[in-house]
Amino acid sequence: MPVALRDVTIREGAQMPGRTYAVEDRVAAGRALDRLGVDAVQAGFPAVGETDRAAIRRLAADDDVAADVVGIARARVADVEAALDAEADVIEVFVPTSDRQLEHVLGESREMALSMTGEALDRAREGGARVHLTLVDGFRTDPEHLSTTFEAFPSVPTVTVADTVGARTPDRVRALVADLRDRGVDGDRLGVHFHDDLGVATANTLAAAAAGATTADVSVASLGERAGNAALERVVVADAVDGPGGDESVVAVDRSDLVPVCETVLDALGESVDPRTPILGEAVTTHESGIHTAAMLRDPGTFEPFDPADFGGERRLVFGPGSGRGSARALLDRAGIDPTDERIDRLLGVLAERGPMDAAAAAALVETAFRDV
Template sequence: MPRRVEFFEGTLSNTSEISTAQIFDTTLRDGEQSPRTSFSYDDKREIAARLDAMGTHVIEAGFPVNSDAEFAAVRDIAADTTATVCGLARVVDADVEAAIDADVDMVHVFVSTSDVQLEDSMHASREEAVERSIRSIERVREAGIDVMFSPMDATRTDGEFLVEVVEAVSEAGVDWINVPDTCGVATPTRFADLIATIDAHTDAKIDVHTHDDFGLATANAIAGMEAGAASAQVSVNGIGERAGNAAYEEVVMALESLYDVDTGIDTTQIRALADLVERTSAMEIPANKPVVGRNAFAHESGIHAAGVIENSATFEPGVMTPEMVGAERELVMGKHTGTHSVRERLADAGFEPTDEEVRAVTRRVKDHGAAKERVTDDTFERFAREVGVRRPEPVTEGVQ
């Protein structure tokens, strides 16, 4: 497998290291909160099973108090999964009891800590938020279950109050503090500073939860890990509230390929996982989505395709290949196509073209693309036949 990308060596300061990396998947909880998405019981079981088989460390299976169906799915996933299974709860007794009753390995309790949310979402004072958090944490601990605590909207919370909350929940014995950038307003440098500050005020392990409102979710998650967070919350295809969460596939591959971290995850199943979540969430993967979009390893431009035919590292990261994520490289025919690409495609299809025939097919491909038409396999074969490219009959073994 390729090692850390060479580009950084000696050209940029290369002091950013990540030593431990736990992947906490929240596709079934925050991912399912995507407007218009709802996973069936079977969808949840199938996604959880695949995440588990791939070696995902924590699976947040849902929010048990939400409904009977959600409770049953979380309970059954918890009973049948090797990974740590987590259930979400507000600092509300019924929520905490539902999560405990679902028999999860970890309860994730959250409370609003920013003034705007305390006033206009939770309708609680700072003191009440702290008291209810401690009570919930103590209850989960008493049940013998690991507890993760989230000061919701941490990145818009008054700094002194945030430290006060962190110290109070640490005193109460929380195992993990998750730092949520609930409304996606963090930047990598600011988020890293925040993580380092929180780390200095707790012995609990730190997890990060980032949203993509400004397209910074993955960068912020990685920055948080560089600053000392041991875990990142991610969702497959980046689905989740509003613009979504840090994407599973992006964070895992950045850790593996750019930071040389062995996450222990079977990355070759990423493409199949993405397809499963695309189908069950009814959220189409954008073509240009990193890692799993259909263009992530596709090349139309002549210069790129010609380079990639010789050595894929010319116009791909090199440290991340389609094989590593269970995807395939594609040479797309269109307006920007060049002769190298056409020659390769013709050869793959069994044709034996002359240089003149390659140029003639390329002209047809370019004209078709320029007219905004798609060059399908059938169209391409038609062009080859129209130009009269020779295709010898395949020799069948044993037949004279």
């Protein structure tokens, strides 16, 4: 069954220290994400302030935005009222479920937490919104308590179990999701939310999908609190290359526009990524090593896990001081020039002097330098 992706970039990103995303920035990012085909865009936390409310209101009123526009709310009626004022399509109520967070965050018993959650969900429905529920610190909660919570709110279509502090690894994730399924939790209702504190949020998301979860929260470039969330682009590409569905993709988005959409979102929010960031970093699809470029001129897949073009990206073969004899030989071969040792040495000297340059420029250089050969 396809896994629906719910994007949390805007809301999670805004919670990073020092970040303030303006309404226009959030709207531009939300519209770009919608083009990708995500199931929902979590545009803010309405109780925080007018910026969050205005962004949600603008996106929810946009007829061109097909994704559900989500506002989050604590299990408090006042928070729900703020989300209703923002006219969110969906109000996602969140409540702690682990013993630790019930005591130190909510300061209430488990029974009271369930009661507060019920009141908040009822108020959201009365206000005309659809509802989701997120169980905070769910992956550090006894599975029996999680199952009881699912049973307590049978009409909530999606209940997300959150690894709020990024404390779990794939084996534990797979085991908990399987346990919940064995306890009778309907996979169609089961969502997951991972943080990347241990660097395995993408792997956790795929493990949860393989075990039967059908909704997953993701964030462009892993933007989010602390180490961030499961990166949207990594989940999509990893699923396509070697995901739980085998030859069948399980993530339901338009992969062909993935990289441009992510770049648009980052630009809109004023964010950037390190060049070595998986999928989105410029260095990830740039190759200069002689062994690599020589082979990739013949077959790019020799040193790539995926074709960047499949996701709207672009590879760069770079020729310059780092190029080796194999690269020079391949460039000469492609130009129909006999790659003698003398010509290879000459080309390497020119590349070292004038490079680095991309493959097109290198090919043009060969044509120019060896025109009369």
